[in-house]
Amino acid sequence: MNRLTTFLLLFISTFSLAQQTAEMGRWSPAKANAWYTKEPFLVGANYAPANAINELEMFQAETFDPATIDKELGMAEQIGMNTMRVFLHDLLWEDPAGFTKRLDQFLGICAKHKIRPMLVLFDSCWDPYPKLGKQHEPTPGIHNSGWVQSPGADALSDVSQYPRLEAYVKGVVGAFKKDKRILAWDVWNEPDNTNDNSYGQNHTIKTELSKPRKIAIVTRLLPHVFQWARAAGATQPLTSGVWVFRTPEEWQNPAKWTPMEKAQLENSDIITFHQYMSPETLEETIKAMLTFGRPVICTEYMARGVNSKFQSHLPIAKRAKVGMINWGFVAGKTQTFIPWDSWQKPYVNGREPSIWFHEVFKQDGTPYDPAEVAAIKQATGK
Known part of the structure; x- marks a missing residue:
């Protein structure tokens, strides 16, 4: 089968999926809410160990570091965190047995710390050209200078690689489909993020796919990824989080949604969203998300420089039992304590931001702000 034929078959089947995936295999609101009633108030972080620049370095055999993960998740347990959002990568499936073994070991460490x-299966953020092997060192002064997309631009652009992507999704989900150590599967992080200010249209060096092309490709592919995970027999809920701010009125009007948002919201068992804005905006967003009648989790928040903070946001979410997962845990090779705009204004010559952007702990294990840790403990009952 040539590439054009494969593309046409995928394009045609997408229309069929659009008609049937919204409900076929998707959890009912009643099932989703019954699942959620058994869960505590979920609090955690988007996690990679401090010595990993990205998800490849975290899980490749040469750099997988159970000792560091054990130490850092022990710190999370001590402040009451009970979940973590962790990114996987399709290229890791080139060694299915090895990756499965390491992921199982990671889940064992998680379970040890409750x-x-x-x-997260796929991710559209940051470097569009991932490669296995030794990852480069962090670029000084740049936020997330080594994080890589999954799948990369080459795989997205080449439909002959889609069976490989399907094998990865079905393989990893199938291996852990009944594993109670896993809370949920986030099938694609920020699928329509085109990295405008880092690798995309606004940057001096553009390596990202063109914005319309990337969004069109991923919009077609996303419903298939949901179906692959369901076909693999996942017993945990599936989701893909919306991340662009909209007013409550817009969220309640499907005519205002982009095709990507429609695919996300109509295929997700539980509703997830990102919110790096004020407490007042969080409160409005939560009210809008709850109108979908399903469990709601905020899978990214907490950027001090844009007024998204633990002390203000956790109490609001707890009242509504909306789970909260902040970006970052221990400052390290991702350098996400540096703001997003460091891509335009790097923090060079050892200069640090006056206010850290993300992260809870410093490299030596002390909190960036003890008052924040106190707020997390209060929210989690620790």
Whole structure:
């Protein structure tokens, strides 16, 4: 079968999926809410160990570091965190047995510390050209200078690689489909993020696919990824989180949604969203998300420089029992304590931001702000 034929078959089948995937295999609101009633108030972080620049370095055999993970998740347990959002990568499936073994070991460490992670299968953010092997060192002064997309631009652009992507999704989900150590599967992080200010249209060096092309490709592919995970027999809920701010009125009007948002919201068993804005905006967003009648989890928040903070946001979410997963845990090679705009204004010559953007702990294990840790403990009952 040539590439054009494969593409046409995928394009045609997408229309069929659009008609049937919204409900076929998707959890009913009653099932989703029954699942959620058994869960505590979920609090955690988007996690990679401090010595990993990205998800490949976290899980490749040469750099997988159970000792560091054990130490850092022990710190999370001590402040009451009970979940983590953890990114996987399709290229890791080139060694299915090895990756499965390491992921199983990671889940064992999580369980030891009473943490049930949400695992992310694909991610549209940052470097569009991932490669296995030794990862480069962090670029000084740049936020997330080494994080890589999954799948990368080459795989997205080449339909002959889609069976490989399907094998990865079905393989990893199938291996852990009944594993109670896993909270949920986030099938695609920020699928329509085109990295405008880092690798995309606004940056001096553009390596990202063109914005319309990337969004069109991923919009077609996303419903298939949901179906692959369901076909693999996942017993945990599936989701893909919306991340662009909209007013409550817009969220309640499907005519205002993009095709990507429609695919996300109509295929997700539980509703997830990102919110790096004020407490007042969080409160409005939560009210809008709850109108979908399903469990709601905020899978990214907490950027001090844009007024998204533990002390203000956790009490609001707890009242509504909306789970909260902040970005970052221990400052390290991702350098996400540096703001997003460091891509335009790097923090060079050892200069640090006056206010850290993300992260809870410093490299030596002390909190960035003890008052924040106190707020997390209060929210989690620790």
